[in-house]
Structures are given as C-alpha cells and as structure tokens.
Amino acid sequence: MSMAHLTIGRFAMGQGFLRRLAAMIMKEVLQLRRDRLTFAMMFGMPIMQLLLFGYAIDTDPHRLPAAVIAADQSQITRTVLSALANTGYMNFTHRPTSEEEANALLQRGEVQFVVTIPSDFTRRLVRGERAQILIDADATDPLAAANPLAAASPAINQALARDFIGPLAGLRNKADAVELVVQRRYNPEGKSRLNVVPGLLAVILTMTMVMMTALAVTRERERGTMENLLAMPVRPIEVMIGKIVPYIVIGSVQVIVILLVSRLLFDVTIEGSVTLLALGTALFITVNLAIGFTISTLTQNQLQAMQASFFMMLPSILLSGFMFPFRGMPVWAQWLGEALPATHFMRIVRGVMLKGADLGAVSGELIALVAMLLIVSTLAISRYKVTLD
Amino acid sequence: MAPNAPTLAIDVHDLVKRYGPRTVVDRFSLSIEQGRICGFLGPNGSGKTTTLRMICGLLTPDGGGGTCLGYDLVRDREAIKRQTGYMTQRFGLYEDLTIRENLEFVARVYGLDRLRERVDQSLERLGLATRQGQLAGALSGGWKQRLALAACVLHEPKLLLLDEPTAGVDPKARRAFWDEIHAYAAQGITVLVSTHYMDEAERCHEIAYIAYGELMARGTAADIVRQSNLSAFIATGPGADRLATKLRDAPGVSAAAAFGATLHVCGPDPAALERAIAPYRADPNIAWHEAEPTLEDIFIHLMGKARDNAPGA
Numbered sequence: 001m002s003m004a005h006l007t008i009g010r011f012a013m014g015q016g017f018l019r020r021l022a023a024m025i026m027k028e029v030l031q032l033r034r035d036r037l038t039f040a041m042m043f044g045m046p047i048m049q050l051l052l053f054g055y056a057i058d059t060d061p062h063r064l065p066a067a068v069i070a071a072d073q074s075q076i077t078r079t080v081l082s083a084l085a086n087t088g089y090m091n092f093t094h095r096p097t098s099e100e101e102a103n104a105l106l107q108r109g110e111v112q113f114v115v116t117i118p119s120d121f122t123r124r125l126v127r128g129e130r131a132q133i134l135i136d137a138d139a140t141d142p143l144a145a146a147n148p149l150a151a152a153s154p155a156i157n158q159a160l161a162r163d164f165i166g167p168l169a170g171l172r173n174k175a176d177a178v179e180l181v182v183q184r185r186y187n188p189e190g191k192s193r194l195n196v197v198p199g200l201l202a203v204i205l206t207m208t209m210v211m212m213t214a215l216a217v218t219r220e221r222e223r224g225t226m227e228n229l230l231a232m233p234v235r236p237i238e239v240m241i242g243k244i245v246p247y248i249v250i251g252s253v254q255v256i257v258i259l260l261v262s263r264l265l266f267d268v269t270i271e272g273s274v275t276l277l278a279l280g281t282a283l284f285i286t287v288n289l290a291i292g293f294t295i296s297t298l299t300q301n302q303l304q305a306m307q308a309s310f311f312m313m314l315p316s317i318l319l320s321g322f323m324f325p326f327r328g329m330p331v332w333a334q335w336l337g338e339a340l341p342a343t344h345f346m347r348i349v350r351g352v353m354l355k356g357a358d359l360g361a362v363s364g365e366l367i368a369l370v371a372m373l374l375i376v377s378t379l380a381i382s383r384y385k386v387t388l389d
Numbered sequence: 390m391a392p393n394a395p396t397l398a399i400d401v402h403d404l405v406k407r408y409g410p411r412t413v414v415d416r417f418s419l420s421i422e423q424g425r426i427c428g429f430l431g432p433n434g435s436g437k438t439t440t441l442r443m444i445c446g447l448l449t450p451d452g453g454g455g456t457c458l459g460y461d462l463v464r465d466r467e468a469i470k471r472q473t474g475y476m477t478q479r480f481g482l483y484e485d486l487t488i489r490e491n492l493e494f495v496a497r498v499y500g501l502d503r504l505r506e507r508v509d510q511s512l513e514r515l516g517l518a519t520r521q522g523q524l525a526g527a528l529s530g531g532w533k534q535r536l537a538l539a540a541c542v543l544h545e546p547k548l549l550l551l552d553e554p555t556a557g558v559d560p561k562a563r564r565a566f567w568d569e570i571h572a573y574a575a576q577g578i579t580v581l582v583s584t585h586y587m588d589e590a591e592r593c594h595e596i597a598y599i600a601y602g603e604l605m606a607r608g609t610a611a612d613i614v615r616q617s618n619l620s621a622f623i624a625t626g627p628g629a630d631r632l633a634t635k636l637r638d639a640p641g642v643s644a645a646a647a648f649g650a651t652l653h654v655c656g657p658d659p660a661a662l663e664r665a666i667a668p669y670r671a672d673p674n675i676a677w678h679e680a681e682p683t684l685e686d687i688f689i690h691l692m693g694k695a696r697d698n699a700p701g702a
Contacts, residue, residue: 224477225483228475228477232470232495233498235473
C-alpha cells in the first residue's frame with residue numbers, strides 16, 4: 001500500500017517535472033520567435049560568416065605584389081624573374097629605378113618583396129662564379145613571407161638548369177650557382193608576436209569600444225531613461241559626444257597598457273613616431289565609438305546591440321589582416337577588408353611600430369579613417385531622434 | 390484678449406497621432422488655465438501618454454497644433470522643453486546613480502545656476518537629505534516617484550506633465566505626492582496629470598476624460614457628474630452584492646458593481662434602469678436607494694459609449 005503510494009508519488013513528480021519543463025521550453029521558444037532580429041542573426045550570421053570567411057581566408061597567399069630592380073638585363077635574368085613569378089607567389093607590379101624608391105614601396109606596404117638583380121649577375125654566373133640575387137621581404141607578417149621565400153630558391157635553380165645548355169651545361173650540376181640573399185625586413189627573426197601584438201591593439205579596441213558605446217545607448221532605451229532624457233533640453237550631438245568621451249579616455253588607457261605590456265613582456269618597441277601612433281589611435285577609437293553609437297540607434301535592446309557588435313568584430317579579426325595575410329584574400333574580400341577601420345588602423349600600427357613609417361607613409365590610411373568617421377557620424381546623427389516618433 | 394482673461398498654459402486643438410493605420414489620438418483639443426491641476430483620465434491605451442508626449446514635444450503631431458506656455462507646439466519644441474517638467478510613466482532616472490547624482494545631472498542638463506544650493510533645497514524638501522548618497526535604484530516605489538517629481542521641478546518649470554505618477558504606490562505615499570502637486574499648483578505651476586485612481590481625479594481642479602483617442606468629458610468633478618445624466622441606485626442588504634452579475638448585462642444598465650456587501654447600478658435612462666431593477670425590488674431583504682452616480686460610474690459608462698462610436702468596434 002505504502003509502496004504503491006510511493007511509486008505513484010514519484011511518477012507524478014516525474015510527470016510534473018516534464019510538464020513544467022515543457023512549459024518553460026515553449027515559453028522560451030515563443031519569446032525567441034518574437035525577437036526577429038536576434039532570430040535572424042542567430043541563423044543568418046553563422047551561414048554568412050561561414051561563406052564569407054571560408055572563401056576569404058587563405059593562409060598561403062599567392063600573387064603577392066613585388067618590385068624588381070634589374071640592373072642586369074639578360075636572357076638569364078628574365079629566366080630568373082619568370083621562375084619567381086611562376087612560383088605563383090610573386091607578381092611583379094613595380095619596377096622602381098632606385099633602391100630608395102623600392103624601400104619606400106616596401107615601407108608603405110605596396111609591395112611585399114623587392115627583388116634586386118645586381119649588374120654583374122649574368123657575368124658572374126657565366127664565369128662560374130657565385131651570383132647573388134637579393135630579396136628584401138616585408139616580414140612584418142611572417143606567415144605571408146615564409147612560403148614565397150621558401151619556394152624561390154628551388155624555382156630559380158630549376159629554371160636555370162633548363163637554360164644551362166651548350167657552353168653553360170657545365171653549370172647545371174652546381175647546385176648553388178645562384179645564391180639567394182634574403183633580408184627579412186622589420187621583423188628579421190620572423191617572430192609572429194611582433195606582428196600580432198600591434199594587431200591586437202586594433203582588435204582589442206574594436207572589441208571594447210564598439211560594444212561599450214552600443215550598449216551605453218541601448219541601455220538608456222531598455223531602462224526607460226531615454227524618454228526622460230529626450231524630454232530634457234539636451235541635443236543629440238551632446239548626447240553622442242557625451243557618451244563617447246569617457247570611452248575615448250578608457251580606450252587611451254587601454255592602448256597605453258597594451259603598449260607597456262608589449263614592451264616589457266614581448267620586447268615590442270615603437271620604431272616610428274609615438275605622436276603619429278597616438279594620432280592614429282585616437283582617430284581609430286573615435287571611429288569605433290561612432291560605429292557603436294550607430295549600432296545603438298539601429299537596435300532595440302542590449303542583446304541585439306551585443307550581437308551586432310560581434311557581427312562587426314569577427315570580420316575585424318579575420319578580414320583585416322590581423323590573423324591571416326590580407327593579400328591572401330580574394331579581391332572582393334579585400335574590398336570588404338578595406339571598408340573596416342581595423343584594417344587601416346592595423347596598417348598604421350604595424351607601419352609605425354615595426355617599420356618606422358612616417359606621416360607620408362600612413363597618410364592614406366589616416367584619410368580612410370577620417371572618411372569613415374565622417375560617414376558613420378553622419379549616419380549616427382541622422383538616426384538618433386530628438387523625438388520618440 | 391481681455392485684460393482679465395486667464396492665461397492658458399495649454400491650448401491645443403485637433404491633435405492627431407497615427408501609428409500606421411491606427412489613429413491613437415483623434416482630433417483632441419484641450420485648454421488648461423495657468424495654475425490649475427487637470428486630471429487626465431481614460432482607459433489603458435486611450436492615448437493619454439501619446440497626448441502628453443505631443444504636448445511636451447517628444448512626439449510630433451500628425452495633425453492639429455496649438456500652444457504650450459504660449460510657444461508653438463512643433464516650432465518651439467526646445468523652448469517648451471526648457472519650461473516643462475515631464476515625468477515619465479516608468480522611472481526615468483538612473484538607478485545606478487545616487488539620489489544626489491541624479492538631481493545634479495538634471496540640474497546640469499538644464500544649465501541651472503546655484504547647482505549645489507538647488508539640489509540641497511530639493512533634497513531637503515523631499516526629506517531625502519540624509520539618504521542622498523543612496524542609489525536611486527534602492528528606493529521604494531513611492532520614493533522613486535517623489536524623487537522623479539523633484540527632478541522634474543528642479544528647473545522651476547511652469548508646466549508639469551505627469552504620466553501616471555502614482556501607479557503602484559501605496560496610499561500614504563500617494564497622499565504625500567498629491568500634497569506636493571497641490572503645493573506646486575499654489576505656486577502657479579500648471580499640472581496635467583494622468584491617473585486611473587478616482588480619488589486622485591477628485592483631488593484635481595478639473596478633469597479631462599479621453600477614450601479611444603477622443604475627449605469624452607471635460608470640467609470639474611461636479612460638472613461631469615451633473616452633465617452625465619446618469620441615474621444610479623444603491624442596493625443594500627444580504628445578497629445585494631450578488632445581484633451585480635445578474636444586472637450587469639441587463640438592458641438599461643451601463644454598470645453594476647459590488648462594493649463590499651452593497652450593490653451599485655447605473656444607467657443613462659432612469660425608466661429603463663427602474664425596469665431593470667424592478668424584478669429584484671420585491672426582495673424584502675434588499676433596500677434600494679436612488680443615488681448620485683460616481684465618477685467611476687460615469688467613466689465606465691463613457692467607455693462603453695466611446696467603444697460604440699469607435700469605427701470597426
């Protein structure tokens with residue numbers, strides 16, 4: 001009797017558990033369905049990102065822009081250059097006439113490599129002396145430079161072996177007829193942390209700045225304080241700047257902390273001008289805050305604002321050249337990358353910190369950031385309403 | 390204007406607000422003399438909040454217009470904002486700021502001089518001087534509302550728009566709140582306050598009743614009772630209250646409600662009302678008295694009327 005009671009009791013409890021659980025699950029699903037934007041983001045975002053990054057990311061970039069200074073024009077130099085081009089890694093886009101010009105190209109990041117063929121190259125080769133080819137590589141991103149450099153030497157020797165016919169046939173078996181002198185500029189030891197630490201600056205700032213402002217404004221709406229604020233004589237531009245300024249300070253402190261830690265723990269020093277770096281950083285922080293503000297005017301609540309910030313953040317990590325070589329991406333993805341402030345800031349930081357770039361070298365990137373700031377602020381102000389209409 | 394003509398603090402006419410196909414406020418007109426407390430009543434969703442927001446410049450009317458404190462409703466929005474205190478239905482101050490910080494913020498936004506002094510005075514008046522360092526979020530509902538009111542009047546506005554300021558507040562705190570409203574009115578501040586409480590409606594100088602976006606009744610409480618042309622009966626005795634369910638849908642009855650053991654019925658046509666209660670008058674245990682309709686009776690009656698008029702209802 002009592003046993004039966006116990007069993008029934010336990011059974012009823014189990015049923016009750018399931019019933020209440022089902023009620024709870026149904027309620028959650030209903031609520032989730034009502035939040036259309038969240039729902040769309042949950043399904044749309046992963047698919048979009050999968051396609052986007054799946055096609056865009058290539059850790060073994062090909063056809064990297066290269067400059068060539070050929071002081072020696074002969075059949076053999078042509079063979080060497082076409083062998084380099086045929087590796088698929090190098091694409092000779094520039095023919096600078098002087099070393100200075102070539103260095104500037106490298107510093108601005110317009111080319112990844114500078115190939116220099118000395119004037120006595122053919123002569124020495126024919127004489128059976130050691131002939132040298134110089135490759136200067138922008139090694140700020142060791143990942144992008146490694147494979148092309150590894151492929152260069154075998155390709156040259158193989159091509160030349162085919163060319164060494166007739167009187168030159170004797171050179172065919174000299175494995176090191178051509179010596180490749182490689183200079184890894186800006187990051188001679190190929191340390192990836194030299195590349196990663198400055199890049200992290202861009203990523204961390206994007207992450208915190210965009211989200212912080214996006215949440216700061218949606219929080220007002222969610223808590224009902226926005227209506228009160230709008231009823232008072234405070235103008236949209238004042239609200240916007242007022243919301244942004246504290247975060248500019250926070251962002252600046254973040255930057256200082258990151259730079260100090262990089263210096264102390266990772267030995268990453270600033271090659272170029274600190275003022276220039278500060279200017280670029282201030283600009284970048286402001287752009288991010290303006291983006292955050294815009295997100296907040298487009299979303300209804302903090303959850304949506306958070307998701308939208310993530311939507312902004314992932315491409316900033318994956319398409320900006322932070323994680324994977326920018327040049328490895330297809331053209332459409334590079335265009336997308338160009339539209340991200342993080343891409344330009346990344347170039348400024350790496351340029352100034354690693355390459356000692358001056359204002360002239362990064363002015364293009366600074367202008368891009370200013371343009372973005374103008375566009376985004378206009379959007380934000382036009383979206384922010386003085387009324388509740 | 391005649392020299393002694395009262396100045397109108399609010400003078401709006403034919404206000405219209407639409408949200409898509411829905412007309413939330415329909416040709417609404419209202420004028421309030423300076424220094425008066427006007428109770429703004431009406432069922433939920435009748436357009437009270439929307440109207441208040443249009444008056445204080447938070448919403449742009451789709452039609453109509455008028456003046457608020459002599460300023461044009463649409464054109465002089467900023468001037469109106471500077472001289473109006475609007476208290477939102479939901480607590481609109483920052484729960485993560487202290488009481489004092491909230492008041493100081495508001496004072497700074499309005500660009501007030503003697504900031505410290507004003508805030509001190511306000512805290513003193515509120516009786517929150519000793520708790521000024523507490524977070525606003527830690528206050529009880531009644532205190533939150535009083536703080537919000539204090540924040541509203543910090544810049545010495547000429548007009549107060551209060552949106553259900555006492556919803557969910559206990560009777561004692563409500564009374565304190567209304568005492569303050571009257572004190573402000575005595576200083577010449579005009580108050581337009583929305584409420585659902587009948588006792589609060591009776592504490593107003595005058596009442597405006599809105600239903601489904603339309604103004605249904607206007608005047609003092611006594612005016613409205615007189616103009617209602619509603620007849621009412623009170624039934625007392627054992628079981629009188631149980632007649633409410635039977636009478637509610639009877640022809641000629643617009644409202645029947647039990648108040649404790651007594652029953653309150655009313656209807657627009659005295660003869661029809663008499664006919665409706667006739668079957669129950671035979672009961673010797675129940676005594677029937679003719680009575681004056683209450684504001685609540687009238688509002689429930691008006692609500693039914695408004696619904697009949699509403700298109701598509």
